Every structure is written in structure tokens, then in C-alpha cells.
Amino acid sequence: MFIEGRELVFKHNIPVTKVEKYWKGLEEGKIYGTVCKSCGAKYSPPQADCSECYSSDMDWVEITGEGVVEAMMEQYTFPAGFEFLKEPYVVAVARFGDFRVVGWAREKVWVGDRVVAETDKDETGVWKVYFKKV
Amino acid sequence: MRVGVIGVGCTKFGVLERTIQELAFEAVREAVEDAGISKNDIDISVVGTSNTRGYELMPAVPVNEYCGFAGKGPIRVEAACATGSAAFYTAYSSIVSGMADIAIAIGVEKMTEVNTPTSLAVGGRSGSYLWEFHQYGTTFPGYYAMHASAHMAEFGTKPEQLAMVAVKNHRNAAKNPKAHFPKEITLEKAVSSRYVAYPLKLFDCCPISDGASAAVLASEEKIKELGKEAVWVEGIGFSSDTANVAKRGSYTGLKATVEASRMAYKMAGIEDPLKSFDLACLHDCFTIAEIMAYEDLGFCKKGEGGKFVEEGRSDFGGDIPCNTFGGLKAKGHPLGATGLAMVYEAVKQLREEAGELQVELKNYKALTHNIGGTGHFGWVFVLGL
Numbered sequence: 001m002f003i004e005g006r007e008l009v010f011k012h013n014i015p016v017t018k019v020e021k022y023w024k025g026l027e028e029g030k031i032y033g034t035v036c037k038s039c040g041a042k043y044s045p046p047q048a049d050c051s052e053c054y055s056s057d058m059d060w061v062e063i064t065g066e067g068v069v070e071a072m073m074e075q076y077t078f079p080a081g082f083e084f085l086k087e088p089y090v091v092a093v094a095r096f097g098d099f100r101v102v103g104w105a106r107e108k109v110w111v112g113d114r115v116v117a118e119t120d121k122d123e124t125g126v127w128k129v130y131f132k133k134v
Numbered sequence: 135m136r137v138g139v140i141g142v143g144c145t146k147f148g149v150l151e152r153t154i155q156e157l158a159f160e161a162v163r164e165a166v167e168d169a170g171i172s173k174n175d176i177d178i179s180v181v182g183t184s185n186t187r188g189y190e191l192m193p194a195v196p197v198n199e200y201c202g203f204a205g206k207g208p209i210r211v212e213a214a215c216a217t218g219s220a221a222f223y224t225a226y227s228s229i230v231s232g233m234a235d236i237a238i239a240i241g242v243e244k245m246t247e248v249n250t251p252t253s254l255a256v257g258g259r260s261g262s263y264l265w266e267f268h269q270y271g272t273t274f275p276g277y278y279a280m281h282a283s284a285h286m287a288e289f290g291t292k293p294e295q296l297a298m299v300a301v302k303n304h305r306n307a308a309k310n311p312k313a314h315f316p317k318e319i320t321l322e323k324a325v326s327s328r329y330v331a332y333p334l335k336l337f338d339c340c341p342i343s344d345g346a347s348a349a350v351l352a353s354e355e356k357i358k359e360l361g362k363e364a365v366w367v368e369g370i371g372f373s374s375d376t377a378n379v380a381k382r383g384s385y386t387g388l389k390a391t392v393e394a395s396r397m398a399y400k401m402a403g404i405e406d407p408l409k410s411f412d413l414a415c416l417h418d419c420f421t422i423a424e425i426m427a428y429e430d431l432g433f434c435k436k437g438e439g440g441k442f443v444e445e446g447r448s449d450f451g452g453d454i455p456c457n458t459f460g461g462l463k464a465k466g467h468p469l470g471a472t473g474l475a476m477v478y479e480a481v482k483q484l485r486e487e488a489g490e491l492q493v494e495l496k497n498y499k500a501l502t503h504n505i506g507g508t509g510h511f512g513w514v515f516v517l518g519l
């Protein structure tokens with residue numbers, strides 16, 4: 001026998017103030033990483049503080065050009081929050097020089113494929129990176 | 135100071151109509167009875183549960199009370215799917231520190247109180263939410279699928295080789311009445327199952343299971359005083375890796391496994407892991423995870439994991455029987471319980487109490503390998519007589 005628990009909804013307010021440039025950048029078609037001015041450590045996704053040398057003096061650099069897919073998956077069973085999708089979606093990790101970027105692939109990609117990145121928002125208004133095969 | 139395991143308990147894994155405290159109680163009672171002590175002899179309790187799905191959001195105290203340990207701990211620990219091992223280590227450390235003579239590590243997880251999309255969304259947050267799940271809907275099978283894609287692309291690992299892990303582990307689970315899926319499957323059934331997260335199919339994935347397990351640990355002095363036989367903790371290793379998948383070194387293995395095993399092997403004086411253990415309990419939440427584990431633990435060279443299972447080297451009668459009780463894949467994977475269920479399996483095997491699933495003992499040593507997330511946490515134990 002089971003009884004139904006009381007409903008509890010978590011809808012978090014996520015502070016992105018310190019990495020606002022990244023989120024604003026997506027709306028302008030740009031993907032940013034950060035580089036520590038003190039020790040040179042590179043971060044993608046970006047972070048405002050350096051985990052290596054504890055400096056908070058960072059350069060924001062745009063990630064551009066062609067990337068190479070290093071890992072991918074195509075998700076067939078949808079997690080809560082992604083019910084709006086109608087078809088399986090492809091997530092890939094691609095390397096652009098010193099930076100790796102995660103993105104949704106517009107078409108199925110495989111490891112070793114060359115891709116370019118663009119930004120767009122999904123049906124729920126969340127901005128993100130999309131990969132297209134070269 | 136030497137620390138030994140004197141009692142173990144484990145529930146059946148599956149979709150269980152029990153609350154988290156009722157479930158923990160079953161494993162604790164078995165472990166305490168197995169130790170042949172009174173629960174009042176226990177100095178401190180450690181409750182390991184990830185509990186990101188269950189209704190009891192702060193379950194350590196309810197579990198502790200129900201098991202009769204009010205006033206003794208509890209210390210709650212969480213390390214995703216490696217929570218049980220973190221609980222074991224915490225109990226071990228409490229004894230080594232001299233603060234306790236006897237400690238109990240309890241691992242428990244209620245996975246089935248929410249539906250599958252919710253469970254997938256919770257598991258998908260095991261990386262770095264804002265940069266992964268929020269934007270891209272990554273999931274736990276999805277992360278391991280990424281590793282599988284990299285392994286297949288670099289080494290030519292085949293879907294059939296992944297499926298062979300599932301077939302082997304289901305064959306073992308079929309003889310384990312505590313397994314979630316105690317039934318054999320065919321290779322054909324596994325390779326023809328539907329995709330969950332390409333390239334992983336349904337039979338590459340562990341089930342969503344409830345379960346609990348527990349271990350009673352004691353100091354060598356206490357064990358002598360009680361006149362008990364113990365399985366000794368000979369080596370412990372731990373490591374971890376980045377939360378963000380984009381910040382990993384490589385996708386063809388888990389660095390946390392490599393580092394944790396080095397540490398445990400050094401402590402236990404293990405030089406050739408393939409020849410040192412009578413069995414290994416590997417973290418096979420997905421079939422690719424067991425293949426990467428063979429390599430990262432040093433049973434074979436990087437890239438040869440597919441061949442290792444194909445040649446039967448991880449099966450009964452092979453070089454090192456792996457997941458003799460069915461593994462996470464077929465026995466089930468209740469996150470908090472898994473690491474201690476491995477200890478349960480190792481102890482039962484080393485005491486020659488594994489029945490039909492008994493391995494032949496030559497070294498009297500077992501290895502457990504418990505991973506949290508996708509190599510976010512890594513734990514390796516060497517247990518021996």
C-alpha cells in the first residue's frame with residue numbers, strides 16, 4: 001500500500017552574476033571561456049575565480065573556429081524538464097583549441113567529426129550552444 | 135591499526151515497498167546478527183545515502199532511530215553512487231582514530247518513490263547542473279554513453295562486447311536471490327534492445343532499484359577480545375575528478391579509478407592486480423563502465439577491455455571473476471547501498487559463504503571498485519583474510 005506525499009516544487013533562482021558575460025554572450029551568438037591573468041589556467045565553461053591559483057582576475061575570451069567532437073550521446077528517454085522535445089537529442093563535447101565546449105548537435109555527429117558552434121535558444125527560452133557539422 | 139569487517143547484511147534489491155528506515159533496518163539487523171554482537175556494542179553509526187529521490191529529505195536520523203542507534207552518531211555521508219564506500223571509509227576512520235572500537239556503516243537508497251523522468255532528471259544533475267543538465271538535458275546514462283562513444287571510436291570496442299558484460303552479470307544474478315533481475319539474458323536480446331542513450335541500449339544500463347546494505351567494523355584489539363574471525367581491510371584508495379564533463383582529461387577511462395586503485399594497491403602491497411585477487415566487484419552501472427574498469431584497474435591494457443570480457447577473463451574460471459553476484463547491472467544499484475553491497479559480496483566470498491556463486495580462493499583477497507557519478511568519486515578497497 002502507498003500513500004501520496006505532499007507536492008514540493010523546487011524552481012531555483014540561480015545567481016549567474018559573476019558569469020553574466022557568458023549568458024549575455026549566448027544571446028549575441030558568442031561563446032566565452034575565461035583565462036586566468038595570473039597563472040594562465042583556461043576555463044570552459046567559464047568561471048570567475050581561478051581554482052588553481054585563487055586569483056579572481058580573469059580575461060574573457062571568445063571561443064571560435066572549428067571544433068572536433070571528442071564524445072557524444074543521443075538521448076532517447078527524456079528527463080523531467082525536457083518533455084517539450086519530440087525527438088531524441090544529440091549532446092556532444094567538442095574541442096576548440098584549448099577549450100572544450102558542450103552543445104546540442106543539430107544532426108547526429110560522431111567522435112572525430114569537425115563542427116562549428118552557434119548559439120540559439122530552445123522552446124523553453126534557455127540559450128545554449130548548437131553544433132553543426134562542417 | 136588493523137580494522138576488520140565482522141558482520142555484513144544486504145537486502146534484496148528491487149522495487150521494494152519499504153520506507154528508507156525499514157529498508158535500512160533489514161540490512162542492519164542482518165549485519166549485527168552476522169557479527170554476533172548486540173547493537174548496543176556499536177559505538178558510532180554512519181548513514182550513507184544520496185537520497186536525492188526519496189521523500190525523507192534528511193533521512194539519517196530517522197534511519198538511525200529505527201535501527202536503535204539514537205545517541206550514537208549518525209554521521210551522514212554522500213558521494214553519489216559511491217556513498218556506501220564513503221560510509222565504509224568513515225566507519226573505518228572512526229576506528230583508526232581511536233574514537234570507536236566498533237562502528238557500523240549503513241548504505242541505503244530509495245530510488246523508486248519518484249517516476250522515471252524525475253529519476254533521470256535527478257541523475258542528470260550529477261555533473262554540473264548549470265552548464266550541463268540545465269542547458270542540454272544530460273542524463274546519467276547519457277554521460278556514460280559519451281564515454282562509450284569515445285571508447286568505441288578510439289579502440290573499436292563493439293556493441294556486442296558491451297552486451298557480453300550484461301550477459302555475464304545477468305548469468306551470475308540468476309543464482310543470486312537478492313538480485314533485482316535474477317534472470318539470464320541472451321546476447322541477441324541485449325544487442326537488439328532499444329536505445330536509452332546512444333550508443334547505450336536498455337541492457338547496457340543498470341535498473342533503478344531500492345536497497346540497503348550494512349557492514350560492522352571493529353578494531354583488531356576488539357576483534358581479538360570478542361574472539362571473532364574478520365575480513366581485514368588491507369587497502370583503501372580514493373580519488374575524484376571534475377564535476378564538469380568538459381574539464382575531464384579523457385573520455386576513454388576514469389582517472390578517479392586509476393588514482394584510487396594506485397592508492398589502495400600501494401597500501402595493500404599489490405603489485406600485479408590481475409594475479410592478486412580471487413574476485414573483483416566492479417562498478418558496472420553501465421556495461422562500458424565495467425570495460426573501462428578492467429583497464430583503469432590494471433587488469434588489462436587501455437583499449438583491451440572489450441577483448442577482456444569477450445575472452446571470458448572476467449567470468450568464473452577466468453583470470454579474475456568480476457561481479458559474481460550480478461553486479462550493479464543485474465543485482466541492482468541503490469546508490470547508497472552499492473558500495474557496501476560490494477563489501478557484502480567480498481566478505482561472503484572470502485568466507486566461502488557464497489553458495490552456488492562461490493569462487494575458488496587462492497589469494498584470499500578481493501577488490502571492490504565503487505564509482506560516484508561518472509568518475510566524480512572513486513573508491514577502491516582491498517579486503518582479505
Ligand SMILES: [Zn+2]
Nearest residue numbers: 036039050053
Ligand atoms: Zn590562476
